[in-house]
Amino acid sequence: EVQKHSVHTLVFRSLKRTHDMFVADNAKPIPLDEESHKVKMAVKLRTEYGSVLHMPTLKENLREKGGPNTGDPYGHKQYSGNQGQELEYLITGTHPYPPGPGVALTADTKVQRMPSESAAQSLAIALPASQSRLDANRTAAGVGDIYRHAGGSERSQPPGMSVAMVETGGNKNSALMAKKAPTMPKPQWHPPWKLYRVISGHLGWVRCIAVEPGNQWFVTGSADRTIKIWDLASGKLKLSLTGHISTVRGVIVSARSPYLFSCGEDKQVKCWDLEYNKVIRHYHGHLSAVYGLDLHPTIDVLVTCSRDSTARIWDVRTKASVHTLSGHTNAVATVKCQAAEPQIITGSHDTTIRLWDLVAGKTRVTLTNHKKSVRAVVLHPRHYTFASGSPDNIKQWKFPDGNFIQNLSGHNAIINTLAVNSDGVLVSGADNGTMHLWDWRTGYNFQRVHAAVQPGSLDSESGIFACVFDQSESRLLTAEADKTIKVYKEDDTATEETHPVSWKPEIIKRKRF
Numbered sequence: 001e002v003q004k005h006s007v008h009t010l011v012f013r014s015l016k017r018t019h020d021m022f023v024a025d026n027a028k029p030i031p032l033d034e035e036s037h038k039v040k041m042a043v044k045l046r047t048e049y050g051s052v053l054h055m056p057t058l059k060e061n062l063r064e065k066g067g068p069n070t071g072d073p074y075g076h077k078q079y080s081g082n083q084g085q086e087l088e089y090l091i092t093g094t095h096p097y098p099p100g101p102g103v104a105l106t107a108d109t110k111v112q113r114m115p116s117e118s119a120a121q122s123l124a125i126a127l128p129a130s131q132s133r134l135d136a137n138r139t140a141a142g143v144g145d146i147y148r149h150a151g152g153s154e155r156s157q158p159p160g161m162s163v164a165m166v167e168t169g170g171n172k173n174s175a176l177m178a179k180k181a182p183t184m185p186k187p188q189w190h191p192p193w194k195l196y197r198v199i200s201g202h203l204g205w206v207r208c209i210a211v212e213p214g215n216q217w218f219v220t221g222s223a224d225r226t227i228k229i230w231d232l233a234s235g236k237l238k239l240s241l242t243g244h245i246s247t248v249r250g251v252i253v254s255a256r257s258p259y260l261f262s263c264g265e266d267k268q269v270k271c272w273d274l275e276y277n278k279v280i281r282h283y284h285g286h287l288s289a290v291y292g293l294d295l296h297p298t299i300d301v302l303v304t305c306s307r308d309s310t311a312r313i314w315d316v317r318t319k320a321s322v323h324t325l326s327g328h329t330n331a332v333a334t335v336k337c338q339a340a341e342p343q344i345i346t347g348s349h350d351t352t353i354r355l356w357d358l359v360a361g362k363t364r365v366t367l368t369n370h371k372k373s374v375r376a377v378v379l380h381p382r383h384y385t386f387a388s389g390s391p392d393n394i395k396q397w398k399f400p401d402g403n404f405i406q407n408l409s410g411h412n413a414i415i416n417t418l419a420v421n422s423d424g425v426l427v428s429g430a431d432n433g434t435m436h437l438w439d440w441r442t443g444y445n446f447q448r449v450h451a452a453v454q455p456g457s458l459d460s461e462s463g464i465f466a467c468v469f470d471q472s473e474s475r476l477l478t479a480e481a482d483k484t485i486k487v488y489k490e491d492d493t494a495t496e497e498t499h500p501v502s503w504k505p506e507i508i509k510r511k512r513f
Contacts, residue, residue: 187444221248305332323361347374389415433462
């Protein structure tokens, strides 16, 4: 039986619960423990500066800090040679120098030999920079710092110039080299692409497109709930497949079997047998619209991604759900597969990209650099790299750990799709109908296209949902919001003289974010 309490008791208990909940002020920062802070800093010093902790302190450091043992609260021993003598740890190519670290320069220990270039450079890297040196020359001058700092004759050299002393058969050659800021390399020239065919037939937005491995035909999926198969050479309609009860969001043709896979906003994932043009398998499991799919290139595995914040791995033959890849906190917009690790890459509306371990079904790496939804990911066909598209930037990454390479800035729109070919032409298609073409290596934007909408359509129906190169990579197909498929090809008449690269060697501004 439920024991009945008086109102007084219940109110008292409620007050007690409220008091317990709010008595601890969790918003206050934890007071800093001096001992643990010391330990932490000591570990940090040993880890990051272990290689130079044994180096003696410079004379001017001692002067600034007022003695050899001040300025190190973490108990590290100051290796200062002979404590009683004033340190002479100043090295140049024209002056004597001590035979090793921790040895004071005296008449007995000094070495008159010239240091080699590599030794001088390694020493320059190892020496801790003092405040006065940093103030004197904000830009690091490398080896020149040591020479300029030590001798009177070297002080006249301008900052920003590196001096390399090279010992060649007793002759000392001094080479003055001005340091240059890194510049963008000259991009490879690509011929411009031009529109040469517009294919109509769908009655709704064309949301997805794929070219079959034999390069004879291509397939599109649309908001009119149909899948259409078109002849690639002539652009004529070959076949319409009906079966989805909502927008078709993804299509892909298998290279390993005569199957076509499709997915849509009706939560369905279907496998079509192209010999009978019928659905032979359904893959049930997603709880919301399925936004994209991809096939593994070497094993019979299908990967789908959905608005339910998951990606699912399916065994093509048994229809079993092998793994559910959970971790994203919003709709997963795109998924890609490759044979090498990481075998699965997803991009999501939660702004992250995840690289997955296919065997374990777990995340290997999460990339959080994007600030807005990641709707498109593309893998380079030859390099071990990939790109991701978001309204804030297109970013390039290195496999397997997702190391950041560079930003491709300038396509200021919602990027729905990315495609890249072996020549290093990256195409980004956006929601406002603009298409930018980039040189993959340098990130140079060599062409911008905004094709006119189909007659009878509104200008607001200008939008690119998907784009793909055919197998020969000589044709570019785009699926658009004006219910058409547009086909582009390279302009054969263009040359580097008629269409020069309007490129300036700008100073690189590569930011991680």
